[in-house]
Amino acid sequence: MRQISHRIQPWQRERGFTLIELLVVLSIVALLLSISVPKYFHSLDYSKEVILKENLRVVRKTIDQYYSDTGHYPDDLDELVSKKYLRALPVDPITSSAATWILIAPEDIKLGKLFDLHSGAQGATRDGVGFGQL
Template sequence: MKLLRNLRRMNSDRRLAFAAARGRSAAGFTMLELMIVITIIFILLGMAAGSYQHSLVRSREAALKNDLFVMRQSIQQYTVDKQNGPQSLDDLVSSGYLREIPKDPITHAADWRVDFGDVLLSVDETSPGITDVHSSSDAVSPFENTPYSSW
C-alpha cells in the first residue's frame, strides 16, 4: 500500500517537473484544448439557432391560420346577422365582431387582402361584400410550399 502511494507521488512529481520545465502549470488547459471546446460551443449554438428559426416560422404560420379562421368566422357571422356582407374589415370591428383587426404575422401589419364576391353567403343576404380574407404576403411557406396569400 505504501509502495503504491510512493509510486503515485513520484509519477505526480515527475509530471509537475516536466510541466515546470516547459514553462506552464500542470493544472491549466492548452490552447488546443480551449480551441476545441470553443469550436464545440459554436457548433451547438449554430444548431440551436437553426431550431429557433424553425420554431419561429412555425409559430407565425400557426398564428396566421388562427387569425384567418377567426376573421372568416366573423365575416360569416356578420353576413348572417346583418343580411349583407361587410364592406371592409373595419365594419367587423365597429359592429363588435372583432376587437381589432389583427396584424398579419407574416407581414407584421394589418394589411390583409380581402376578396369581394358576387355570391351571396346567406339566403337572407341582400347585398354582397367581403367573402374571404388572405395574407398580403408574397412569401411561400417553407413547410407547405404554398404562398401565404393562398391560405
C-alpha cells in the same frame, strides 16, 4: 537573519484558464449554436404559418357571423372592429402588418364588400402553398 523563501507552493499558484481550455469551450459553444439556431428559425417560420392560418380562420368565421346577424357582408375589416365582432384588426404575421390583407368581395355586390380575405404576403408555406392561397 533568516531569509524568507519566495518559492511558490502549488496551492498558492494563481488559478485561471489556459488558451487551449478557452478554445475548447468556445468550439463546443459554437457547435451547439450551429445545431440549435437553424431549428430556432425553423420554429419561428412554422409558428408564423400557424398564426396566419388561425387568424384567417377566426376572421372568416367572424365574417360569417356578421352575415348571419345582419343579412349582408361587412364593407371592410374596420366595420367588424367598430361593431365589436373583433377586438382589433388582425395582423398578418408574415408581413407584420394589418394593412396587407387582400379583401375578396362577394359575387353579388349588393350583399357587401368583404366576403373573404387572403394574406398579401409573398412566398409560400413549408408545404409549397402560397400565402395568398390559404
